[in-house]
Amino acid sequence: MKKIGLVEYYSKEKIAPIRQDIADLLAHRRRRNRLFQGVGIRADWIREKKIMEVGPGAGFNSIILAEARPREFVLVEGNPTGMKETKERLRKHLAHAPGLKLKFWQKNLMKLKPEAQFDMVFCEGVLSGVVELRHFILRLAGWVKKGGILFISTVDELSYMPDTLRRILVQLNLSSYSNPYSSARSFEKDLKGHFQNLPGMSRPVHDWIVDNAINPASNLPLYNIPEIVSLLGKQFDFVGSWPRFVEDWRWYKELTQSRSQFNQAAIESYWRKCHNLLFYGPIHPERPAFMNQKLYQKAAAVRRYLRGWENHRSFGNLVRLSRAIREFGLHLPVAATRQARFVRCFSEIILGDKKGAQKLFLDPTFKKWFGRGQQYMALEKVAE
Numbered sequence: 001m002k003k004i005g006l007v008e009y010y011s012k013e014k015i016a017p018i019r020q021d022i023a024d025l026l027a028h029r030r031r032r033n034r035l036f037q038g039v040g041i042r043a044d045w046i047r048e049k050k051i052m053e054v055g056p057g058a059g060f061n062s063i064i065l066a067e068a069r070p071r072e073f074v075l076v077e078g079n080p081t082g083m084k085e086t087k088e089r090l091r092k093h094l095a096h097a098p099g100l101k102l103k104f105w106q107k108n109l110m111k112l113k114p115e116a117q118f119d120m121v122f123c124e125g126v127l128s129g130v131v132e133l134r135h136f137i138l139r140l141a142g143w144v145k146k147g148g149i150l151f152i153s154t155v156d157e158l159s160y161m162p163d164t165l166r167r168i169l170v171q172l173n174l175s176s177y178s179n180p181y182s183s184a185r186s187f188e189k190d191l192k193g194h195f196q197n198l199p200g201m202s203r204p205v206h207d208w209i210v211d212n213a214i215n216p217a218s219n220l221p222l223y224n225i226p227e228i229v230s231l232l233g234k235q236f237d238f239v240g241s242w243p244r245f246v247e248d249w250r251w252y253k254e255l256t257q258s259r260s261q262f263n264q265a266a267i268e269s270y271w272r273k274c275h276n277l278l279f280y281g282p283i284h285p286e287r288p289a290f291m292n293q294k295l296y297q298k299a300a301a302v303r304r305y306l307r308g309w310e311n312h313r314s315f316g317n318l319v320r321l322s323r324a325i326r327e328f329g330l331h332l333p334v335a336a337t338r339q340a341r342f343v344r345c346f347s348e349i350i351l352g353d354k355k356g357a358q359k360l361f362l363d364p365t366f367k368k369w370f371g372r373g374q375q376y377m378a379l380e381k382v383a384e
């Protein structure tokens, strides 16, 4: 079956299910500024710069970028509904910012020829819904000028795993599909019970369900930080990330090579610690990279088999998915005993009756199990 991405899905359904609660605008500003600071950049670098945002969605984060007073701000959004909401939101919030040069390009980025002309390019929450991911990342990087910054977020197979399990239960119990919001309704109560355990959740639950559990573009192959850093490594240096997991104990005076080797430090740190992306909670001690690489492969296999089953819902494909889930559970860190028990039980129960499977939503371990969602990164373009 043909894979579809976010632009196609949102455009077809005429939705932009990415609202945030920004009633407390001060708190929203503070969150955004802390995020920039966390990855090693500052909002005041934007002032008088030429910046681009790809995939503003409905423009909630664009407000903060615009408030930082860039010289020129280009917003590229492929979904007409999202672009309309972005324009309206910027107009409403920036009524008092005369002279700000905003450009709205309602286009798919893949249809634009990159010109390395921006000081900063922002792309957040987009990669997980792109079909030609490798090509897209290279395109995106092509818009950053030398010395400029690429600010990008990704979701990977580990950080998304608890939500992948939520998706499986929703998909098992989806009755006839009419429109995404009416389909989401029957899962709202169960998932509210989960999200009340997630401090800082600023999205409406029905948007979350549509976007993560129903949206076909949320089940595409993903790129992790090492994959992005390696892909862009010839041109970009890793500046920082959120969460901050990179350790580099070299003496700065030893850093005399022409390139910083920050990319290598990021990749090595990631593989020793990435099992922590699976759990939003206490940090587990690092483990050998090969164990986490195995765990990652097992997580990727779960989503691969999930795609197989979503494309063709045969019992055989469900059995293959169940086996992949069980295998993944066998590679969890030893301290994650509760989650390992839950995963085993999950892999068995989904083969039985669907209503029984929906009861898994009520499992106390599952209700509190969140991964670390998106990882954010800043990269500096050091070579053309």
Ligand SMILES: C[S@@+](CC[C@H](N)C(=O)[O-])C[C@H]1O[C@@H](n2cnc3c(N)ncnc32)[C@H](O)[C@@H]1O
Residues within 6 Å of the ligand: 005, 006, 007, 010, 016, 018, 054, 055, 056, 057, 058, 060, 061, 076, 077, 078, 079, 082, 107, 108, 109, 110, 123, 124, 125, 126, 129, 130
């Ligand atoms: C999940 S939303 C994220 C919105 C916002 N950046 C955020 O983090 O809340 C991703 C947005 O990227 C847009 N998008 C995805 N691929 C795109 C592409 N190739 N060209 C332009 N827009 C794209 C989608 O239409 C969608 O509005």
